Amino acid sequence: MSREHRTLNVPESVAGERIDSALTRVLGLSRTSIVKLLDDGDIRSNNKPLGKSDRVVAGQVIDVLMPEEINADPIPLTPLEGLSIVYNDDEIVVVDKPVGCAAHPAPGWTGATVIGALIAAGYTISTSGPAERAGIVHRLDAGTSGLMIVAKTDRAYLKLKEMFRDHDVKKIYHALVQGHMDPAEGTIDAPIDRHPTQDHRFAVVADGKESITHYEVLEYYRSVSMVKVELETGRTHQIRVHFSALGHPLVGDTTYGADPVLGKSLAMRRPWLHALELRFNHPISGEPLVLSAPYPPDLQGSLALLSEAVLP
Secondary structure, eight states: OOOEEEEEEEGGGGTTHHHHHHHHHHOOHHHHHHHHHHHOEEEEEEEEEETOOOOTTTOEEEEEEEOOOOOOOOOOOOOOTTOOEEOOOOOEEEEEEEEBBBBBBOOTTTTTTTHHHHTTTTTOOOOOSSSGGGSSSSSSOOOOEEEEEESSSSHHHHHHHHHHHHTTTTTEEEEEEEEESSSSSEEEEOOOEEEEETOOOOOEEETSBBEEEEEEEEEOOOEEEEEEEEEOOOOHHHHHHHHTTOOOTTTTOOOGGGGGHHHHHOOOOOOEEEEEEEEOOOOOOOEEEEEEEOOOHHHHHHHHHHTTTTTO
16 A cells, blocks of 8 residues: 655644654644654655654645554543543533543553543544544543543534633642642743653653643641642643652652652552643633532542541
């Protein structure tokens, strides 16, 4: 089977991004597929192969030898225990995502997904966006619980993407972090990109993407702080990376430096992070919406242990 050659001009919307991230968005391929094409020399500019650390420039002409098959695997339609519907109408559905499931299918992920569960339950999902991420306008890590919006129509998808880009959706999280935050209120403004040597992690790096996190301490416990977090930007692992960079990793987040003994004492098997509240105007009707989701049992349980002063 012959492979398609595609030539594209880099749009302003992705200018300055690393080529693997930019082409993931522009071409609708998974990052794994883009990296393989880069490694094989199938992505070129001025007839020279590009590397995954290269950054794109607005108007740059890039030639891509596309893979033979794109999004060939169907989305697994797996019912998802614990998935709650918080809001639903003809245009959007807002779910309370349980921990342990991904937003959408991804290479190497074999568990349940929000999209697969919604389709299995009979919900119509927008076809906009890459096939495996159709309807997804923002994501939560598999290890994060809480609120997620999914678009059911293409017009809602386009409007929501615009709203997230323009920071018109207020996203509030609660997180339990190690140590006592000082000051008790502040803004973390530190650029984030992939870790320079550990590809599965992200890090604060000088030439990363703008990343802004606002926080306020809600309560101090013996060795930890409960903080309310509001994201101004929405980078992958942003909350986890920012608090780790300050020396206050999320309880249970051993990937970003959390104390495993402390996490075990609070029965935490994942980062203590919950997407608690969303505030936005409905993408079609304009109706103001304020939606919230309670802490799931594992987070409630850890707070109960805190009240018993079991911390090391």
